Amino acid sequence: MSNKNRNQWDLSRFIETLSYFEVFPLLNWVQDLFQGRPKNSQNKPNGAKQMGVVLVAGATGGVGKRVVRRLNQLGYRVRCLVRDIDKARTILGNEVDLVVGDITKPETLTSLVMANIQAVICCTAVRVQPVEGDTPDRAKYNQGIKFYQPEIVGDTPENVEYKGVKNLVEAAAKSLPKRDAKIIFDFTQPSEDLKNVWGALDDVVMGGVSQSNIIFTGETALFTGNVSTENSGGFASVRTKNFDPAINLSGYEGIELRVKGDGKRYKLFLRSDSAWDGVGYSYSFDTVDGAWINIRVPFSELIPVFRAKIVQRPPVDTAQIRSFQLMLSKFEYDGNLNPYFSPGSFSLQVESIKAYGGNELSAFVLVSSAGVTRPGRPGINLEEEPPAVRLNDQLGGILTWKLKGEDSVRRSGVNYTIIRPCALTEELGAKQLVFEQGDNIRGKVSRDDVAEVCVQALQSDKACNVTFEVKATENKADFIDWQKLFASLQKDN
Ligand SMILES: NC(=O)c1ccc[n+]([C@@H]2O[C@H](COP(=O)([O-])OP(=O)(O)OC[C@H]3O[C@@H](n4cnc5c(N)ncnc54)[C@H](OP(=O)(O)O)[C@@H]3O)[C@@H](O)[C@H]2O)c1
Structure with a gap:
């Protein structure tokens, strides 16, 4: 694709994204020095x-x-x-x-x-x-x-x-x-700390122009935006910063999401590794337009993926959950397409994220x-x-x-x-x-x-x-x- 055909890529959003997730410590340090970011936005959330x-x-x-x-x-x-x-x-x-x-x-x-x-x-x-x-x-x-x-x-x-x-x-x-159920994120009562944990992570990191956000309405977390396939992109997501210490969910069977979507298919990712661009454990789920539903994601059904390709890895380490991510992507896995994908605006409301089936x-x-x-x-x-x-x-x-x-x-x-x-x-x-x-x-x-x-x-x-x-x-x-x-x-x- 020639440069002429490419949509305007946003460098500052790219830097903003990487610094929010503290991908480059030096970049963060320089930002702290010049912008004096409030302390709580620098802290790693505590699992x-x-x-x-x-x-x-x-x-x-x-x-x-x-x-x-x-x-x-x-x-x-x-x-x-x-x-x-x-x-x-x-x-x-x-x-x-x-x-x-x-x-x-x-x-x-x-x-x-x-x-x-x-x-x-x-x-x-x-x-x-x-x-x-x-x-x-x-x-x-x-x-x-x-x-x-x-x-x-x-x-x-x-x-x-x-x-x-x-x-x-x-x-x-x-x-x-x-x-036997453990609330991890209660978006019906979001604390200031909780608002600081989640941030947008779109295909801007790979040259794309999709744009999303997570909005805390006071009753739900609204993951919304515009997903575009321009510039070979095609995903929008929101992700948590890495928890340190990690969240220990050993003894639970999986994650339960309470969501109201728009009929599209989304993905939930968990990571037990703190690497920015490491293996994520993914599960695709379908929403029902305008209806509140509970989605159960058994840990045993999470698929290890690296950049949308399935990789061979041991099951996710549930004692060490470092981050959560919700994504709307054009792709399923290994180049297959998401059957319910269409570019444009989307909206997924989340009320809570829990662990279920605990001992x-x-x-x-x-x-x-x-x-x-x-x-x-x-x-x-x-x-x-x-x-x-x-x-x-x-x-x-x-x-x-x-x-x-x-x-x-x-x-x-x-x-x-x-x-x-x-x-x-x-x-x-x-x-x-x-x-x-x-x-x-x-x-x-x-x-x-x-x-x-x-x-x-x-x-x-x-x-x-x-x-x-x-x-x-x-x-x-x-x-x-x-x-x-x-x-x-x-x-x-
Ligand atoms: N000593 C032994 O060899 C031995 C052996 C086996 C088991 N135990 C048991 O082990 C446990 C811990 O022993 P320990 O030596 O750590 O005890 P400790 O140092 O005497 O501490 C007792 C604590 O209980 C608090 N407390 C007393 N009455 C209270 C009340 N009405 N409301 C709220 N708090 C109250 C005290 O608070 P204040 O600071 O306000 O007084 C203090 O913090 C105890 O149950 C003890 O019986 C002891």
Whole structure:
């Protein structure tokens, strides 16, 4: 084709597109320098943050503060339920999201506290301290290593360990979403962050003149524009920037789109690779003119393609979804034509993009205690038992109330994990762990490791609806196969 016949190609749109998707870091750096782009348009969208908030109760405690730190490291959105904001700021810093609440006061566990939660981790405890008082060197935190005569200070175990836990799980149950479907993009309530994630990516990158846009109407995302076959072009698309960390959709069957189109055939692409021009996993779907429909895209039916040619690749890595793309293209695959394609204007409205068919995951993790079923159990030799079992009566029936707290979680209808640690220590974690059931083991475990178990419990379907004890061995663990550890457990009836 001679230059004369070619339509005017738009260089500035080409540069705009590549810089939006940060294809050339140097170009972006120069733009930042001269244009002072707002910071949030430079940030990579965070895949973990697409997934709702994890509420941590007892966040100022020994285990709780470590849970918060670990969730933050992994990129979760975290909200801490605390009683004293100032104390919480000194322990947790200024960056974390704090809400004031008290689990013994159900009126404080409001829908605002619970807004947009995906899970709760409960590390609360009645205050147990040495009779002589809690000093830094004799602190209760060393009880796991050295014994001090303990006493309950402040509220009773009945109030905190039973009624408080029951209040918390019942309040959470009203807000927790069903976990077998996960909303990834909710365009009915688009946040500013969400608007910054999507951008147009048309055939301008290959010399074409198609032009599209994504418009957030407040109720839907409207993918619209004009697709042209001039200059050997023929596609328009909108794509997300790369998520970092990636979105983890392992355990789900596929993606569900709720769309209203114009009768044309579109494509959805997923990428597990952050390369700009890498392999995409594609699925073609037909729309019905003017009608809202749900499209299910099973991961197993995604076709690996590179520039519209089918390539041999392993299935998409669902644990590492880096980007999403919606496309209208003249082509299907390997040079075949899209049978419902016509150049000109088009319109596809999208209400939501979800993952469907997920395994059930835990949505309420409770840190309880080994020994909760031992007080009064026939055949127990108290001499051999840890202090909390021996001193259960003097400590206001602490373990008995903890067991009742567990029962309220098991009965709540919410998917849960109940972790019963042996004596807690301040020692360094990353030890090999032993999981057991039946409440018979004795030993100790670092608070670091218990915090890690709490976080891992959110991610494994095998941790859903189980109750188990945990202790550490003396051996360092370079790697823990969490799925295997959780899979060794029996589900509760
Ligand atoms: N110590 C052990 O050897 C041992 C062994 C097995 C299991 N456990 C269990 O492990 C869990 C974690 O222990 P830990 O040492 O991390 O506990 P911790 O340091 O005593 O922390 C307790 C947390 O609960 C909060 N809390 C207490 N009452 C509350 C209420 N009414 N509403 C909201 N928050 C409340 C406290 O907040 P404030 O900062 O406001 O007080 C604090 O953040 C506990 O369930 C404990 O019983 C302990």
